Amino acid sequence: MSEEKPDQSIDLRGVLCPMNFVKTKLKLEEMETGQVLEVFLDDGEPMRSVPRSVKEEGHKVVQVENMGKAYKLLIKKQ
């Protein structure tokens, strides 16, 4: 996976499903195609659901980083 520099960042640790996805989606809507959003997510249900929903919306997860109890995702707006 190529190193991408995030244009925006959103910390969704402690935010439950499906609000974490809704917030990700709204953030992506504000952004330009090709820009990268950095998202912090809790492990467990959020990590199961949010990446999948992001893909269904047509965007691309370009990087996943394990930070222990949480994960950092980089999502490229398509």
Place this chain on the structure above:
Amino acid sequence: MTEQTVTPERVDIQKLKSGGFIKQTQKDLFTVRLRMPGGRITPEKMAKVAEVAKKYSRMGFCHLSFRQSIELIGVHIDDFDKVAKELATAGVKVASCGPRVRVPTACGGCEYNPNGLMETQHKALEVDEKLFGTPCHHKFKTSFSGCPIDCARTMENDLGFQGAVEPQWDEPLCTGCTLCAKACMEGAIVPDKDGKPIFDPGKCIFCADCIRACPTNSWRIKRQGWIVRVGGKHGRHPRQAEEVARFLPDEKVIPFIEKTLQWYKDNGRPRERIGTTIDRVGLYRFITEVAGPVLQS
């Protein structure tokens, strides 16, 4: 006696049951069960059902049956013709009960449910159109679930079809992001030291969550179709259905049901559900005489 009673001359109860009219505790009142394959109904039909219920239900309510249909409660026997005719003006049909193929049930289907793997609603409509009412030794219930969550309870039906996808992994596209392992709730995917998936097919239940999660389409569909289960029922003596086929192609669903009905007719006894027939003659007979031949046809 001032009240009119239901006499054998006035009405044949068995004939009524085949027409979807079910006798109630109350004298001369019947439940009218509607034919709603997959539980789907348009607002126009719903409005007509409401209008007819308001006019003819002498108890003033409807009931949602356990097999996804609306039942009009407390319809007087003298109103049967009018009820059927008025419902028919909006294309609403009356279902049936008794020893025959019942209206299929189905989940919402992959048309709008993101978990869906196979289209259940169209299949339920097709089965209803082609096989509804076929006489059998006992009731014969079919159901369609779009994915392994199995909302339509294929384990509890005489013949149940559940959507399934077998995944396949292509290494060159994989970036080792581990999202597939996160997505898999069955523990069938574990990441190795580089984040690449180690897949245990024995644990896979064919839900396709790995495919949905994979950002690079490294996980793809290998096979897609129906898992078929036979012999399930609830009621006084529940019995879990047994899996008899995997990844049955969509176009073989109707032939599978037809062959099953023929086998049931030949091997079953009167008032015996197919699960009991299978317990008596052996599941291997069903697999070799029905499932195998249909899969290989």
